[in-house]
Amino acid sequence: MKLGLVVDLDTCVGCHGCATACKQWNTSGTIGPLSDKDPYGKDPNGAWLNRIRTYEVGDTPNSKTVHMPMSCMHCEEAACVTVCPTGASYKRAEDGIVLVDQDKCMGCNLCAWACPYGARELDPAEGTMKKCTLCVDRIYDEKLPEDERQPACVLTCPTKSRVFGDFDDPNSQVSQLVRERGGKQLMPELGYNPVNTYLPPRNKPAVEVYKVTSIKQGVKAWVNKMISR
Amino acid sequence: MHPAFSVLVFTVLSGAGYGLILLMVLGHLIGLGELQDRNLLLSGGVLSLLLISIGLLASTLHLANPKNAWRAFSRFKTSWLSREAVFAILFYPFVILYLAGIWFMGAELSVIFAAAGMISAVLALVTLFCTSMIYASLKTIRQWNSALTPVNYLVLGIMSGSLLLLAVQSIVTGSVSAQLQQSAIALLVLGAAVKVIYFFWIGKPSGSTIKTATGFTQASVRLLDQGHSSNGFLNNEFGYTVAANKLLRIRLLMLAVAFVLPLLLLLTANSLLLLAAALITLAGLLAERWLFFAEARHVVRLFHGDQTV
Numbered sequence: 001m002k003l004g005l006v007v008d009l010d011t012c013v014g015c016h017g018c019a020t021a022c023k024q025w026n027t028s029g030t031i032g033p034l035s036d037k038d039p040y041g042k043d044p045n046g047a048w049l050n051r052i053r054t055y056e057v058g059d060t061p062n063s064k065t066v067h068m069p070m071s072c073m074h075c076e077e078a079a080c081v082t083v084c085p086t087g088a089s090y091k092r093a094e095d096g097i098v099l100v101d102q103d104k105c106m107g108c109n110l111c112a113w114a115c116p117y118g119a120r121e122l123d124p125a126e127g128t129m130k131k132c133t134l135c136v137d138r139i140y141d142e143k144l145p146e147d148e149r150q151p152a153c154v155l156t157c158p159t160k161s162r163v164f165g166d167f168d169d170p171n172s173q174v175s176q177l178v179r180e181r182g183g184k185q186l187m188p189e190l191g192y193n194p195v196n197t198y199l200p201p202r203n204k205p206a207v208e209v210y211k212v213t214s215i216k217q218g219v220k221a222w223v224n225k226m227i228s229r
Numbered sequence: 230m231h232p233a234f235s236v237l238v239f240t241v242l243s244g245a246g247y248g249l250i251l252l253m254v255l256g257h258l259i260g261l262g263e264l265q266d267r268n269l270l271l272s273g274g275v276l277s278l279l280l281i282s283i284g285l286l287a288s289t290l291h292l293a294n295p296k297n298a299w300r301a302f303s304r305f306k307t308s309w310l311s312r313e314a315v316f317a318i319l320f321y322p323f324v325i326l327y328l329a330g331i332w333f334m335g336a337e338l339s340v341i342f343a344a345a346g347m348i349s350a351v352l353a354l355v356t357l358f359c360t361s362m363i364y365a366s367l368k369t370i371r372q373w374n375s376a377l378t379p380v381n382y383l384v385l386g387i388m389s390g391s392l393l394l395l396a397v398q399s400i401v402t403g404s405v406s407a408q409l410q411q412s413a414i415a416l417l418v419l420g421a422a423v424k425v426i427y428f429f430w431i432g433k434p435s436g437s438t439i440k441t442a443t444g445f446t447q448a449s450v451r452l453l454d455q456g457h458s459s460n461g462f463l464n465n466e467f468g469y470t471v472a473a474n475k476l477l478r479i480r481l482l483m484l485a486v487a488f489v490l491p492l493l494l495l496l497t498a499n500s501l502l503l504l505a506a507a508l509i510t511l512a513g514l515l516a517e518r519w520l521f522f523a524e525a526r527h528v529v530r531l532f533h534g535d536q537t538v
Contacts, residue, residue: 016456043459051463053532054454057445065453068443070532079368085311086300104300107293110310112466113230116369116437118529121462127293184444187528189436190368198444 001095002167004195006174012161014067018153019050025152035125047121049132072119072132073194080111231469232522235290243284247353248390250277254350263406265336274328313359323349371435372525388420392507399500421488434537442531452534467527487513
């Protein structure tokens with residue numbers, strides 16, 4: 001199995017719901033707590049496993065605002081695991097999920113340096129590295145109804161922009177979406193082979209720019225066209 | 230990259246310590262006349278052990294959860310940091326055996342103690358190399374992901390070690406060894422050359438851009454919103470930015486303090502000034518290590534709005 005997420009950049013509205021649901025679930029999950037430092041103060045800081053950034057792509061009027069949620073890509077070539085000196089970081093052979101054993105981490109930050117996607121954040125109170133677990137404590141929980149055995153971010157997304165599934169199965173919803181919509185990996189040139197895939201926005205014509213068509217404007221335009229300067 | 234002071238102290242001091250012991254053991258065992266002196270070898274050995282130990286202790290200060298530091302020996306097969314830790318600890322019994330031999334026998338060592346010295350010299354070199362590979366192995370930071378990084382660490386470590394060795398030699402024996410002086414001058418010139426080559430090389434941006442980072446390779450991409458109202462871990466760790474003109478000034482100052490000034494002091498052949506040269510080089514190398522971090526640009530910066538890194 002190769003578990004991961006597909007994120008649809010066409011429909012994501014940047015509501016930060018996935019990040020909030022992630023924080024809520026994981027602060028009391030297997031790697032919890034996800035601590036904050038000075039949360040209500042002037043300069044709040046804290047460990048989040050999911051960050052949403054907003055970009056302007058293209059030039060106006062053919063530009064588009066794209067919201068890009070990013071969490072751990074559960075890379076196939078996970079350099080964060082290779083560089084870890086304590087063995088705290090590991091990639092599960094059975095489903096490819098990359099995890100940090102909180103009892104072994106010494107907080108040296110080297111895995112965060114090795115990660116090109118900014119997926120790892122040091123917990124300011126615990127001093128250990130925190131990262132997306134793909135809600136490993138949800139997706140295998142047989143006490144939950146079957147349709148709820150999904151990561152918290154996927155369940156909460158109001159626009160269904162996030163899809164969870166097995167990329168090794170060619171007939172899974174994620175594999176089909178990647179095929180049909182031309183899914184992209186981020187920074188493929190570094191060779192980490194990230195599992196999470198992003199669906200680019202669909203091509204839609206830019207909003208038409210209307211021209212003023214009053215009689216006065218029309219005459220002025222005709223005169224300007226007739227008399228060369 | 231945010232320069233953590235404990236890491237700067239660690240790499241500079243332990244680098245100098247490993248360089249010192251490496252050169253001293255080699256010079257002693259190949260029979261360099263000026264180094265066949267019990268007091269000199271003991272002072273050099275103790276100084277090197279002191280520098281290395283202070284450095285290693287400083288390195289644990291940047292850990293956020295140091296109670297698990299003992300686990301760092303467990304991933305020798307994959308992690309350069311783990312290899313560094315293993316070789317750094319392995320170095321101690323051999324160098325202590327070598328120094329014990331000198332303590333009891335003087336400069337004329339029996340085979341076992343000479344072999345221990347040789348092994349500690351090799352381990353010093355290997356540890357220094359492992360330290361450099363922690364940085365050189367990171368594909369996320371182009372300014373580090375180069376063969377120039379281990380060359381820099383090795384040459385600058387051995388260079389600062391040679392200055393310390395010359396200072397110790399002149400203070401303990403009261404005369405300046407021409408051979409050690411010449412090799413220190415040659416290493417200073419080599420170190421400066423290696424550093425200048427590095428500065429030219431890192432001027433070129435890496436292949437990753439904000440376009441490859443976001444996947445929109447056929448359009449311009451600009452950051453509108455980072456998504457948080459104050460800096461988080463990623464901003465603090467990777468967003469460290471120093472103005473280009475300030476970096477240039479620090480580079481020039483560093484080259485003057487770490488290489489040019491010590492070179493002039495070396496020519497005087499006065500033991501106090503030689504000691505000053507060694508200390509000034511160490512201060513210059515602290516600035517050099519600070520630049521090594523401050524000028525390194527991690528690819529995560531692309532997601533935070535940098536067009537190139």
